[in-house]
Amino acid sequence: MHQNFQTCIAGSLPKPAWLSETNKLWPQWRTQGVELAQAKLDATLMWIKAQEDAGLSIIGDGEQSRQHFVHGFLEQVEGIDFEHKVTVGIRDGRYEAQVPQVKGAVTLRSRVHGIEARFLRAHTKHPIKFTLPGPMTIVDTVADRFYGDREKMAFAFAELLNQEALALQADGIDIIQFDEPAFNVYLKDAANWGVPALERAAQGLTCTTAVHVCYGYGIKANLDWKRTLGDEWRQYEKVFPTLARSRIQQVSLEFYHSHVPPELMTLLQGKEVMVGVIDVASATVETPEEVADTIGRALQFVPKARLYPCSNCGLAPMDRHVALQKLLALAHGAALARGRY
Numbered sequence: 001m002h003q004n005f006q007t008c009i010a011g012s013l014p015k016p017a018w019l020s021e022t023n024k025l026w027p028q029w030r031t032q033g034v035e036l037a038q039a040k041l042d043a044t045l046m047w048i049k050a051q052e053d054a055g056l057s058i059i060g061d062g063e064q065s066r067q068h069f070v071h072g073f074l075e076q077v078e079g080i081d082f083e084h085k086v087t088v089g090i091r092d093g094r095y096e097a098q099v100p101q102v103k104g105a106v107t108l109r110s111r112v113h114g115i116e117a118r119f120l121r122a123h124t125k126h127p128i129k130f131t132l133p134g135p136m137t138i139v140d141t142v143a144d145r146f147y148g149d150r151e152k153m154a155f156a157f158a159e160l161l162n163q164e165a166l167a168l169q170a171d172g173i174d175i176i177q178f179d180e181p182a183f184n185v186y187l188k189d190a191a192n193w194g195v196p197a198l199e200r201a202a203q204g205l206t207c208t209t210a211v212h213v214c215y216g217y218g219i220k221a222n223l224d225w226k227r228t229l230g231d232e233w234r235q236y237e238k239v240f241p242t243l244a245r246s247r248i249q250q251v252s253l254e255f256y257h258s259h260v261p262p263e264l265m266t267l268l269q270g271k272e273v274m275v276g277v278i279d280v281a282s283a284t285v286e287t288p289e290e291v292a293d294t295i296g297r298a299l300q301f302v303p304k305a306r307l308y309p310c311s312n313c314g315l316a317p318m319d320r321h322v323a324l325q326k327l328l329a330l331a332h333g334a335a336l337a338r339g340r341y
């Protein structure tokens with residue numbers, strides 16, 4: 001029987017101190033070569049076990065094998081110059097990042113995430129989710145010296161994402177999620193070409209498809225930005241209607257401790273909704289009661305069978321022990337909600 005309130009996390013988890021620097025969005029690896037490759041898998045195994053022990057329904061690799069959710073994919077793309085990174089303002093200038101330059105037509109050099117995807121499949125019997133950056137967010141996290149047009153470049157990346165996504169499906173991944181925080185920044189472009197590029201990336205997939213649209217990791221630049229957004233965050237209103245008409249089946253959104261009006265979830269009719277019930281910008285661990293209450297608020301706008309309690313965003317830059325406690329809160333809160341609603 002299908003259990004309601006299946007739990008999962010948005011994607012990333014903190015890397016242990018023996019794998020990389022901690023509490024950083026772009027951490028440096030501790031080691032290299034075969035030793036690094038082994039350390040990545042060891043960390044993946046640890047987080048698979050931790051997610052299962054916490055009681056989560058859907059398991060991910062915690063993105064332990066990639067330095068950053070966008071650049072991890074780009075490292076296997078031909079046409080990109082990683083040697084000469086430049087500093088640019090990303091997410092409409094919200095914060096500065098060192099990004100690689102696109103110098104030619106992009107093609108995939110090899111499989112990107114095959115090793116960790118098959119490793120994940122081999123080590124859990126739960127349904128598994130795997131994340132990829134969305135085309136629009138990739139475009140926003142590189143410096144273009146070749147295409148001269150963001151939409152055109154997004155479709156070029158969408159083709160590569162589609163190749164990798166089809167291969168991930170063949171590896172046994174059940175849910176492929178594209179991360180598109182840029183949808184909340186470039187509202188018009190998201191509806192005009194962001195969603196079509198996303199659909200190109202998901203073309204031909206028969207596994208479950210998902211998109212994650214958030215207000216970013218819990219880093220200072222994002223917290224400062226959120227303070228400028230006012231009492232009602234209505235960004236989702238611009239992109240949800242287009243997403244509702246798309247073939248993408250699940251939408252992951254930020255909710256708990258945000259100023260997102262919950263009624264905006266009604267714009268996602270027919271979709272499964274991964275509702276953010278865990279705050280990734282605070283080290284304070286939610287109680288199961290708080291999580292169940294948040295699920296209750298979302299239930300007014302999302303039917304029970306389509307509501308997936310989730311984290312607001314990735315937990316990568318957090319303290320490892322806090323993240324673990326938050327996984328437990330998520331699972332316990334969902335269990336409480338099953339009895340209550």
Ligand SMILES: [Zn+2]
Nearest residue numbers: 214216313314
């Ligand atoms: Zn996010």
